[in-house]
Amino acid sequence: MSFSSEIKKEITLVELDPAQARAQLCAILLDRASLNMNQRGWYLSFQTENAAIAKHVFSLFKVTYAIEPKLSVIRKMNLKKNNIYQIQVHDSATHILEDLTIMRESGLSPVPSYRLIRSEKNARAFLQGIFLASGSINNPKTPNYHLEMSCSSLELAACIEKLMNRFYFPAKRIGRKNLQVVYMKTGDKIADFLRLLGTSNALFEFEDTRIQRDFYNQITRLDNCEVANEMKSIKAGQEQLIWIDTIESEQKTGMLSEKVRRVMEIRKKYPEASVNELCERIQAEYGENITKSGMKHRISKIRELANLLIREKEQSILRKQKKEAVEGSAGSE
Template sequence: MSFTSEIKKEICKEEIDAQMMKAQLCALFQMRASLHMNWQGMYLSFQTENATIAKHVFQIMKTLYNVDPRLSVLKKMQLKKNNIYRIQVFDKAQEILEDLQILTDSGLRYTPSVKMVRSEKMARAYLQGCFLASGSINSPKSSNYHLEMSSQEKDLALSVQKLMQRFYLPAKVIERKSLYVVYIKAGDKIADFLRLCNASNALFEFEDSRIQRDFYNQITRLDNCEVANEVKSLKAAKSQLEAIEFLESNAKNIVIPEKIMHAMQIRKMYPEANLNELCLECKNEFGEDISKSGMKHRLAKVKQMAKDLKEDLDV
């Protein structure tokens, strides 16, 4: 079972009251349902490839409106050949749409009414319904974080975006082919959305994977930084040793101060040591206290003296 399917299964298991059922059903219908007319009149059709969602919608319809929806299972003939679960409602279709405030005197609404999402619990339930209808979240084990919900109606996508912003979820909307996609890429905000949907088990799995990955990435960055610093130190030490060798081979042509000579001797004795280690060894060898910046200055002086001497000797 995919991570998205686990989330949807967990949402469907939550016990909700009648008002939240209406908000969820409103979102599910506005996202995925279609309205049809035949010789018998108006009827609703809702399709999904998720059996748990089909059962959830079926139960809500019976609980709220005491109808007997027709459930049929179709087989896709292309790609994965998954089952498609179709729920059709022939009785009370107009009454149901009016109660959900989808059908009004002026026609069909493609966005939730203010009343439907006025309270926090109703807005949360509506977002749950949107996710059940068309939502997906990448597996937390994947290389990137991504949550999205899609709609064929731009106004509905913008309404969903606005609802998410009420809960401090900075969703964005893009157009992809014939759909308008509401999406979030920040891992912490996707975790907040799972918390909003009361998908506790999915939230724990997501956060556990996210913490592990972030910890691993941090360790990798620190390791890379440490290796880079080590390479940099070895490169600097090599150039310092080359300068020291040149000065010593031309000692008769230059006067080297005692403190600089100490730094040269310590560097020769400990060619792979860092500045802090050189300072400590200078203390042990010559009884001389020197700071890290002082040692750095002396070694820089060694390189500068070698450079100046080369120019004087025209080497």
């Protein structure tokens, strides 16, 4: 069972008073029901692949209006496809639509009347009905959080968005093919929406998974940061070893102070150590307290001397090559 299906099943178990039942049924009919006509007159038709929702809608009709809807099961021929549960209401269709303020003197309305959803509890029940009809929330284990509810009516989508904003949810609306989609992508707001729906079990699962994922992501970021720092220290250590080797090969260590030469020895012993670790080793082996900035200053002295020796060596090679070229030219004459 998908995460959205678990949420919907839990919504069907939430207790409703008569006013809430009417608000929820109104939402379901506005979003997913159709009004049809046959020889007997007008009838309502609602279809779903979710057995729990079909049972719940059947119960709403039966308890709220004391009728016995017709329930049919359509079996799909495709493999791994759910059955389609169809609920039809024939005799009282017009009365129900009028009671739910869907059918008015001006005709069918795509939105509920304000008095039906004026109270907070009825507005909550209406959003429960919309989610039952077309809502979905992706599994919290997936990379991005996403909640959406869809409908074919622009007016109904605007109404849903307004109701969401009434509960301080930053819902947005977008067109997708022939549908209008109201959606949210903020994890903590989706958790609050689950709380509004009254789905405590789904809320617990969502929050638990979200906390675990955020904790894992934080650990991963810290690990990546540590690896990056370690790689940086290794690269710096290798570069410093080249400077030290240049100074020693030219036998110029005497040009540096004793404190700087200590750093050279420590670096050779601990080629992958960070600056802080070099400070600790200096203190442990020479009893000298040195700050991080002091260590960087001494390393800069090593770098400056090494670069100076490299430049002098390059200039010496250039002078030698120039001299050989002049002598070769004179000999050929």
